[in-house]
Amino acid sequence: MKTSILSGAAALAVMSGPVLAEDLTVFGPWLGPDQLNVEAVLEGFEAATGHTVSYVGSDSFEQQIRIDAEAGSAPNIAIFPQPGLAAELAKGGFLTPLADGTGDWISENYAAGQSWVDLGTFAGPDGAKDLFGFFYKVDVKSLVWYLPENFEDAGYEVPTTMEELKALTDQIVADGETPWCIGLGSGGATGWPATDWVEDLMLRTQSPADYDAWVSNGLKFNDPKVVAAIEEFGAFARNEDYVAGGAGAVATTDFRDSPKGMFDAPPQCYMHRQASFIPSFFPEGTIVGEDADFFYFPAYADKDLGTPVLGAGTVWAITKENQAAHDLIAYFQDPASHEIWMARQGFLTPHKGVDASKFSDPTLRKMNEILLGATTFRFDASDLMPGGVGAGAFWTGMVDYAGGKPAQQVADEIQASWDALK
Amino acid sequence: MDNIAGTKSTLTWVTNISVVILVALWVFPTLGLFVSSFRTTDQISTSGWWKSLFPSEQTVTLRTAAPDTQVQDGPLFVIEGALLEDGQDATIRSWGISSRAVDAFVPGEVAELRKGGTISVMANGRYRMEHSAAFTGSRGQRVFLGTTVAPEFTLNNYRNILFDPDNIEGMSQAFFSTLTVTIPATIIPILVAAFAAYALAWMEFPGRALLVAAIVALLVVPLQLALIPLLKLHLGIGIGKGYLGVWMAHTGFSLPLAIYLLRNYMVGLPRDIIENARVDGATEYQIFTRIILPLSFPALASFAIFQFLWTWNDLLVAKVFLVDATGETTVMTQKLVELLGTRGGNWEILATSAFVSIAVPLAVFFTLQRYLVRGLLAGSVK
CATH class of the missing domain: 1.20.5 (Single alpha-helices involved in coiled-coils or other helix-helix interfaces)
Incomplete structure (x- = not known):
């Protein structure tokens, strides 16, 4: 508690007036509307501290931050969409540990605080562990999107357990319709939507401890437990009757186009499992909460695993140290910094101190409730695995699986590529 | 032939x-x-x-006015309005109110609403909802129209890219900084390569063949290989990220091809002219400027087109050597990528920006095309 008061005081000291105004450069993956959002937050920081901030976004952030770090032209702050990449840079000695006391603050003020500290703690170049990353802005992935009016027209109810979800799926097929839209296409990253499915189903069929062991490869990728989770996904995606366009279309449909099938008249499908960001790809003019809505991707009632939630988030790390960079991390401990983006779009936060009435629309509040109400929160496994697996073999393996390869063979191949990295 | x-x-x-x-x-x-x-x-x-070029049959999803616009007409609550906008060129063939039966009714028929009341849609898109009790809820009734729609096009994409007040300043700044990158990055390599090509083609010195072979060998080195070492070098000697760095990088990466192309062209020039000039007492520099350069104009121009297109469209080299974290320097390609959004997929922006960025190279091509012909004639008439 004492440390939190101290860091709070430090944050206040920062707010009360600039000691020395500095230039701060921030480099991240956000472009377009998201760029305007992050710039609004950084303007709030400028106003509070007097530092000058400039933000640059890139769609090839992952490659460019490596080039800049290696060459020595890194920005002050880098915003990593995947902790795995930040961990690699920390190991190379390109990241600066966060100020003392930040970890204590996170574990006290974030929901499931210690897990956020653990996710931001990486081994430095000398192997010593330190807190390098601060999570700001998270996504919830365990969501199923649907059109309430389509459900009403057909007389369907929103399922609250996995058993009900499966029964509803069969019901829709029996009515001569197609329940799911699933698309894995994403350019060079084709396959990632399937990894989210598998991770979500892993959390719903195995214990959190098994999930953690899977992420660290303590539980092998070709273990029967993992293969079972992959086959659970196959039960949805490889069933000709369950997927719009047939099982063969899953791997080739772009994930950005796939939800649009729900909006066709007559609808091509009734449900779409995707993270909280997907409304930006809904047809123009769609009002989330009215035209389209979501429900929590439910857990099995007969397995005692609570309500697990899969999520992801962006981790902010200092790539070139200066006082302004530390001040920015301190600024994020002030609820006001979260509320700026909450009032805009597509922002969720694990910060317990924020005023939930600041959310721009009720759906975001509903998502944040799912996040805060999780009995188990787990981070996207593929983002935590080594790049060669989490952003490589796992993706391509899932594409192969959707194309008809047996789950065991796919799992063996992914495990082999993981072994090759060790 | x-x-x-x-x-x-x-x-x-x-x-x-x-x-x-x-x-x-x-x-x-x-x-x-x-x-x-x-x-x-x-x-x-x-x-x-x-399909967009012809009238198309499609089912569109529209919505009536919200319940708060209802008026009381005797014992009935009524909502009236038009589903199609004025002047919209569409014919209604069928309509429906359930996603399970989107073409259940023809214009003029009356449908029962699930929550009570009736709705009817006319062929001109006018609708009338009636109910003995007040309509409730916050949104209008969803109506599916089976229509035949005339082709429709919009200029909005171009407006968004070029004249959006949010990025008009950034866009014009990016346009000029792309020119700042492209023009020197086209001229410098041509200047250097022309000298080198002349020397490799017409000046006798030991090791000339080896040098040519080395340059041809350099053609196969992928530039990605040199990005990090070169950036380190730039930072080490104090150039940093900036215009000078990106000019030098473009020059370096294009020189092997430029020298190779120009040398091959110059080797093919008639030996007699050059030897005559030597006999007449011209220096190597005079031969180069008075004879070789004018005769090689077509080759210079075609390489200039190459180089201009490649630097104009370049994103990778600019990102590594120019765009730094301060965001002060940017190029058109970077700006267009930013418009695509974090997860991409905006096809309309991709298509439109392709045509925006193609405009200048096209202009350059057609201008130089004229010079190409003139250059050829200048060589032959004399």
């Missing part, structure tokens, strides 16, 4: 057919992109560009 007179007609046919195929290969995707750049995101994702 006179020496193969017997095969001339077949050869002409083959040439003509391959030209037609090549032109079709280029024109079709370009035309598709061009048509797509005038369509909205939803149009692009629901139908192909070739």
